Amino acid sequence: MLSTMNDDPLSIARITRQGAGPHGDSAEVVTWTESGPRRSSYAEVGREAARLAHALRELGVTGDQRVATFMWNNAEHMAAYLAVPSMGAVLHTLNIRLFPEQLVYVANHAEDHVVLVDHTLLPLFASLLPEMKTVRHAVVVGGDASALEAPPGVQVHSYADLLAGRPDQFDWPELDERSAAAMCYTSGTTANPKGVVYSHRSIYLHSMQVCMTDGMNLAQQDRALAVVPMFHAMSWGLPYAAFMVGASMIMPDRFLQPEPLVEMIAAERPTMAAAVPTIWQGVLTELDKRPRDISSLHEVVVGGAACPPAMMRTFEEQHGITVVHAWGMTETSPLGSLARPPAGVTGEERWAYRASQGRLPASVEGRLVGDDGNLLPWDGQSVGELEVRGPWVAKAYYGDDDPEKFHDGWLRTGDVGYLTPDGFLHLTDRAKDVIKSGGEWISSVELENQVMSHPAVAEAMVIGVPDEKWSERPLVAVVLHEGKTTDAAELREFLTGRVAHWQLPEYWTFITEAPKTSVGKFDKKRLRKQHADGDLDVVRLA
Amino acid sequence: MLSTMNDDPLSIARITRQGAGPHGDSAEVVTWTESGPRRSSYAEVGREAARLAHALRELGVTGDQRVATFMWNNAEHMAAYLAVPSMGAVLHTLNIRLFPEQLVYVANHAEDHVVLVDHTLLPLFASLLPEMKTVRHAVVVGGDASALEAPPGVQVHSYADLLAGRPDQFDWPELDERSAAAMCYTSGTTANPKGVVYSHRSIYLHSMQVCMTDGMNLAQQDRALAVVPMFHAMSWGLPYAAFMVGASMIMPDRFLQPEPLVEMIAAERPTMAAAVPTIWQGVLTELDKRPRDISSLHEVVVGGAACPPAMMRTFEEQHGITVVHAWGMTETSPLGSLARPPAGVTGEERWAYRASQGRLPASVEGRLVGDDGNLLPWDGQSVGELEVRGPWVAKAYYGDDDPEKFHDGWLRTGDVGYLTPDGFLHLTDRAKDVIKSGGEWISSVELENQVMSHPAVAEAMVIGVPDEKWSERPLVAVVLHEGKTTDAAELREFLTGRVAHWQLPEYWTFITEAPKTSVGKFDKKRLRKQHADGDLDVVRLA
Structure with missing residues (x-):
């Protein structure tokens, strides 16, 4: 028996239309600069995305070709996030912190056709470009494009010049929701980086999860400070989620040091933020030195590493900010679990819940596997390796099924810990280190x-x-x-x-x-x- | 380029596992009875769903056969909500308020094989059963099954006896997410009722939307009072959404009068509730007569008809409860739009936003069509018929494409109004009445x-x-x-x-x-x- 429901695909274009349309005038991307904030309304970002898509078509981008970014978090990167997948191409966010040989490897492995590069990153990028065999166009965002020397077979463009005068509407094509939208390589320490290819479907579902009350609780009322880089696990999904519901975004560009971050918070009054613990440690130290008003922040999502409990308490007791632990990895889009204590839990018990990696949502199935390959109970004691699966969890790497990492649809996370009967994950080690x-x-x-x-x-x-x-x-x-x-x-x-x-x-x-x-x-x-x-x-x- | 993400289907089974598993002991269904509340933990409801599935298999339910319910909102209805779609069959919620000839028509049109019926509804049901040509089994929930006379070819069972001693685990099959999960007929006033067939995918996505902060904001911390019947547009999606995130449910069974509703609120302390405006008018009148503590309620979602602004103000000013307008229909699962004013809007402007039908989310595309078939701008003035489409919007009726109602994937809602540039819907009339x-x-x-x-x-x-x-x-x-x-x-x-x-x-x-x-x-x-x-x-x- 067939359902009578519409088969309309989940897509980035849908997110682009919603953010640039109904939320176009009320939401904004604030990009931090040497001289303070630079503002772009979501409507402006939407128009820029359309111009960028037209420009990329002219550079020969067709089908599912890869368009890479070598950029900080800023409005232009947001336009690329929207334009590239919406036009049917694949956004490849190059992690600028990889070793040079890794960066060259991933650009060649992904067969990037175009790279958008922030002018402030040209010193890092210039020596890589000649090694990127498939790149035909380098587009310099901001600054002087002529500062980048074009290797043979590569054209260098100025982003502003390339987009100038193009139509600010684009007729986004209808796409299969399971087709590739974006890709991100994990920085393996033992082998070459591995590519995770997100689909329109996985990104859309993940964005909804980020906006669920028991997810990151992101809503139209929010101003989200995305400290976590857009080249690292898609900035934990914040950009797409924010555009989906019309939450504003505050983007630090290259100003990731404690002092400008605190200044940004005081000036732009974000309501939520996301970053790794070391960033927050720096923010606390800076606040001790020079107290500022950061009372706009209600919640801070922390992932990438466990947050020291003492730091969580300091944030709550001294600044009224709730630090929320999240767990995930590039292979999980990345939101795997999030630590919101159950209703009615108070005092030290609440802190124990908050110190955990959190609960897996309905869309992320989990199981614990013991040394002998047997499944372990969720009893709060049995320790095993966590395996997960679900609609925003990878089942393979790009061009590499990697049976060591994936089997029967399950991802071996490499994380070791236990699960409580009510579904909270407590990680105790990495599998290779246990x-x-x-x-x-x-x-x-x-x-x-x-x-x-x-x-x-x-x-x-x-x-x-x-x-x-x-x-x-x-x-x-x-x-x-x-x-x-x-x-x-x-x-x-x-x-x-x-x-x-x-x-x-x-x-x-x-x-x-x-x-x-x-x-x-x-x-x-x-x-x-x-x-x-x-x-x-x-x-x-x- | 293929994505490397998992293709795992969105499914009711996933919701069933999450609610009965991690949330099994912390969340509950409270069913109201003559002698006060009856409690079932989500774990118990999950086990009951498994027993029901085993029983239905024994009654010959295979494939996508229809299992109908003729029931109030209660724990047994919740078990059927979970069991029937999770086992691959299709749940058909019979609207007990249809005319008898309509009820017979829809049961025959859907080809219901089994009907679960509340014993308190037997007086209404007994005369219908002999006319339901495809029904082979009637299962009486509560009370004395022998009170129902079995027509030729129909077996009558006691729900309790039927489930007794069966395994409380069921190996839910993997299903195509676009396959039918549940169906609900609209009570057309001009023709025979029309069937809307929800898919696993549409219900799952809709449940996520209900749990989004800018949706109904349903979360694990909530206790949801579902006044809107489970036989009417799936109780606006609350049961599945609550099970997805572990929010508790308070179900009024047949006690829908103002006095027991107020008693329920005072005793069970729901944090949110959903019902049509007339119910809330009765609650206000009852509270005037006999004041009770209803301060647990933070938000009340109102749909089905516009809520008089005076009533919204009374709730807010006298009781501290925010009334949230929502718009939708059986064909839209039903959540189409929801009125949460934009950030920073205050005073009378905020009331004007709240009096609207709300903003369409990213997943519900809308457009206004004028008398001449042309699209109208979202300028807050141009009045036309609203058309919508999206992954939880119907594109046809069961066995009837109805080109008057559906065209090119768009649903003609029959509602007339205008849209503001920021996407808020203001309905002014029904198309047939304008x-x-x-x-x-x-x-x-x-x-x-x-x-x-x-x-x-x-x-x-x-x-x-x-x-x-x-x-x-x-x-x-x-x-x-x-x-x-x-x-x-x-x-x-x-x-x-x-x-x-x-x-x-x-x-x-x-x-x-x-x-x-x-x-x-x-x-x-x-x-x-x-x-x-x-x-x-x-x-x-x-």
Whole structure:
């Protein structure tokens, strides 16, 4: 029996029309500049998107060709977000923080035809362009286009000149909702970056979720400060969601330092914001130095890493701002879960809920898989790897089914933790970092946090090392605070009672500096190699 | 270029799993009874849905067979809402308020195989059952099943007995999201009822919209009082939306009178509610008589008819409750638009926004079509018929494409009004009632309201009558208050300055009683017939 409902596709064009139409005059994109805010109404952004689409057609963009952006969060990037998918092409947001060889790899892998690049990023971009084999056009946004030298076979354009005089309406084609709309590569540390290709359908559904009351609660009344970059998991879905419901957007461009961010908040009065914890730590420090009125902010969504509970409390108690934990990854569009405590929960119990990664919504199915491949119960205790699936979760990488990562429609998240009976996710470690000791799993992160709570310890990294009896046991690498001393036995004694007895580490090493990745995370791969190469001086306690 | 996102279908089963799983213990269905509330946790409702599905399979329900309900809003109806579509069958909610011949028609047209019937509705149902040609099983919910006589070829079952001892888990099949999930017939006044068949996809998307902050704002923290019947446009989507996010539901069963409704609100403390305006008028009157604490209610969604502005103000000023106007119809699932004023709007401007039918969301495209078939601008002035389309809007009736109602994917709503540049819908009349006078449209509703504001007038009905010069002109049929007198000339004088000069009616008639439909609305069809038959005594002013 057929339904009699309309088959109209979910599409970015629908979002573009709604934002630029009914919300065209009431909502705005505020782009931060050296001289303060620059304002574009949603109607203006919509017209710019139409002009950009006409320009891209003239540059030969047809079908599902890739149009890349190498840009900060700003109004022009928003126009590209709308124009490229709405015209049927595929938006490829280049992550400017990847290593140069990774950037070249992804541009070639995606076969980018056009790149839009912010003029402030030309110093970074200029040396990459000659290596991007499929790029035929580079469009410089702002500044002087002639500052970019055109390699053979590539034309360089000025964004303003290219768009000038073009029609500010575009007849967006009707598209299959499962067709590609945008793509984003994950910055794998162990292999080449992998491409996730979002569909019109997945982006539309994800935008609705962002605007659900139990989602990010984004609504027409909001002014959203999108600190999280548009080149990183689509700025967590904020741009499309904001355009869908007519919430205004405040975009920091390249001014991501605590001082301008605080100035932006005080001046533009966002009601909500989204960023990784380190950004917020900087904002708190800046506010301590120079207090400003940030009372417009009601809620701050934090993801990418767990937010220290102390920071959540400081925001709430000193500034009246609720920090909401979210979990996700590029492969999940990215909103996977969000921590809103159940009704009626108060006090410390509420804080415990808020410290979790949150509840998976109806559209994101989850399950826990144990070491033996069996499913584990949602009992608040059993620890396993989280697998998810759903209409905005990837089932493969671009050109790579990657059976290590995807199987039977499920995405192996690489995150390890437990689920409570009421569906809250508590992550305890990354799967590759967890220590598998005699059939039990030891969280490297929890051990690190416990060791780091010792006053003499500046940093602690924990990796699993081979052990004849237990298969793996933890090795703790400790960086001491300058001028402080301690030893393995004292630290082990310190841990007693803080972690389960069987988790107490036997293996210890003292290092002068913790190896870190380009984005400042512990580089456990390097530590493992140092250990394997015999470069570490390891103490073994009885 | 293919997207790499998962193709997992949107489905009622997904909603069932989320409500009965993570929200199973924290959310509940409260069913009102003669002796107060009866409680079922969402986990219990989920288990009951599984038992019901097993029972229906045993009764031979396979594929997309129709399972009808003839029920009030209660926990058992909720179990049927979940079980029937999740098992792949189609839920047909019979509107108990249709005329008996209409009920028989729709059951036969839908080819219902099973009917679940509340025992309190047996007196109404018993005489219908022998006429329902395809029904093989009648399942009596509550009370004594033997009170229902089985016609030849029909088996009568007790719901409790039928479900007893069956497994409380069911392996819901994977379904195409565009397959039929539920159906509901519109109560056409001019022809046989027409069936609207909702898909899993349309219901899922609609549920997300209900839970969007700018939608009905339904969230896990809520307790929703669903006064609007589950047999009427799916209770405006509340049951599925509530189960999707774990909001609790308060269901009045047959206790829809003001006194028990107020008692329910005071006892069960709903945070939001949905009902037609007449229900709320009764609630206000009851509260005046016997004040009760209804302060738990924050928002009340009103649809089905425009809510008198005075009533909206009384709710807000006396009770602190925001009345939110919504517009929709069975063909639109039903949420078409919802009146949340834009940010920053205050005072009388805010009231004007709230009196509108609201803004169409991104998923509901709208356009205004003039008398000549041309599209009209959204200028806040041009009046035309509203047409809509979108993923939860019907494109046909069941077994009937009805080109009068549907064309090119657009639904002719039969509602006439205008749209503002910021997308707010203001309805002024029904298309069939609007008076087309010399190329301009006169709203029959506005004229009626103006005439009824005269102190001598109890009721006024306006229809268009043929006119040689203007093609149509308004005829006003007036019912006077007992003991009051006036005449056509005085009433026309009264209207001067209140409506545009060219709208002043020449044709007047005085009647003792206004013809009304079974649900108490003005029956303009009958008035037109009386006029055509020469039964009305019409005065013509110069």
